[in-house]
Amino acid sequence: MINPVEFKDKQILLTGSAVGIGRAVALLLNQMGANIVMIDIDEPGLEKLSSELKGERHKSYCYDLKNLEGIEGLVSGIVSEKGPFDGFVHCVGIRSRRPLSMLKPSAVADIMGVNFGSFIELVRCTSKSNHFRPGYSIVGVSSVSAHAGSASVTAYAASKGAMESAVRCIAKEMANRKIRINTVIPSQINTPEYVKLRKNSPSEVEQLSERQYLGLGEPIDVANAIIFLLSDMSRFITGSSIAVDGGFLAS
């Protein structure tokens, strides 16, 4: 029987893997036999994750993705060392809550830079010839914030909206290279960030929870959808955004 979700010896690039959804993706891919290349600023977190991964071919690169200019060199270096990619998942993101009155240009630039700018740059660099293998699939982690407004998350929501728009364009542009690109749209997921939000703004969290018919999501729920989009099972899906939101956007 052919397994349509086959990752043995596939090389997947993963940003933001030290915590939350990224971590769940790393652990799931590991179970499926993939080699994982991780980029994150959280050096101790990468060390922790690396010690949990089975297999010898994973590698982590500590790098601050705010430095957009250095990404090209970083990716070339990784490809020289580890070879081309079969997949790329972008889980990194600054999730700061910032009222509009405090949303100065430098803060906007930082959030847009890490969340969106580094995503575009990584897509650009990994889609160069010889940097990817046939069947290359890219997944960006968006958010329901890009569709349903919430106070104090303007820049974050905008960065995710930008990601979804860009993915629709890139899908068209990259179709002839047979590169697919999609996003997943999670709602409230059980991560340390969510626990903090629940402590600090319980009423807001309760309001949001009412829209999520299926309750609170777990990182593995989003990871499962990401794996589907990376695999051949989704070979006819590109330029789309899949809601993994317990019914949030439908409600």
Add this chain to the structure above:
Amino acid sequence: MKAGNLKVKQFVNHEFTSNTFLLTEERESWGWLIDIGASDCIRYLTGKKTEIKGVFLTHSHFDHILELNSLLDLFPDFAVYVSESGKEGLYSEKINLSFYHETPFIFKGSNVIISGGKDQIEITDDLFLNVIETPGHNPGCLTYSAGKFLFTGDSYIPGKEVVTKLKGGNIQESKTSLSIIRNMIKPETLICPGHGRIATGKELSE
């Protein structure tokens, strides 16, 4: 591990694999620490008569300082020796990286002594700890030597490439630091890195 009268015990933070080293003598009446990321070390010291006089930090990434506040509960008067830029990490969740791990941590104490290259701190009557500046991994990295022991933090981990791409990292400085460290290693040197096992100078040269 022993060298002369100095005894060194290694403790490991199993989550982040970071090392903590306890420098003491046979009866363990006093002790100094190199980094303090391992809760096993706190457990070891709890209820014992060992008086911890100070902690020497190789750098202040959170996996190396995580138990500072627990240590403060046990020994309210201990001093933290750290570089000037390392001190910033004690009080900033972003600089010590704990913010990005979504587990923010800062030091609650204030007895901090700035250490720099060529400092010598008396550990016992006949032994000094030497401080060597070894930037590269980040600007404030320090290496410490005491007798045959060389505590290199993340500036040198045998078999691993030094991480230099985080803020403040510098590949040139790292190369210079590695050179300084290698020149200090003799066959009988015991290299105690920030992660991983203790290695001898002899085995590294083979």
Add this chain to the structure above:
Amino acid sequence: MTNKEKLKLIEETLELEADSLNEETNLEDIPKYDSMARLTLIVLCDDEFGKLLSGEQIKKFVKVKDILDFMG
């Protein structure tokens, strides 16, 4: 930064009248001191002083002095 300068910064950030705050002012007495104002102060502490104030911590503050002390 002196306490006077910090007070001025808080007044400007929360769009309050100049010199309307002193160290002993009760936070609850500040006009529109709601969750948005608290979030604004949290962001201010991070941006200007590099200190991360949590929602839990700020809810325990009683007077303006508590914020000035946190800023360091």
